[in-house]
Amino acid sequence: MGSFSYRGFIPPYCQALRYLNISTLRVTDATVHVQGNELKFWSMNDGEDKSMTYSLFSGNGAFNYSFKLNSGQTLNGSCGTFSNFEIGKRSIFLISDNKVIYSAQGERVICEVFNP
Secondary structure (H helix, E strand, O other): OOEEOOOOOOOOOOEEEEEEEOOOOOEEEEEEEEOOEEEEEEEEOOOOEEEEEEOOOOOOEEEEEEEEEOOOOEEEEEEEEEOOOOOOOEEEEEEOOOEEEEEEOOEEEEEEEOOO
């Protein structure tokens, strides 16, 4: 299970996942799965962001996300990758008004485009 970072501080020896909501919609439930671990961000208003850390021993795979919007829409998908021992890796999921975007280590991917 992930651990919530305090006031944005993330130890440099951890892998971190950050979630930002810059849409005009409220996200009522946000969850990202990392190799069997569920990182639960709960609800977030426009402009909010949260960070969590996850294990350096997470294996190899893709992030699986589920973002429920106050419009009733649920965004589900798989985007971005993780591996063991990616020390200091910072991954970001960004929800805009019509896109889910993943960014890490200079890579930026549009995971999903949706109609709000």
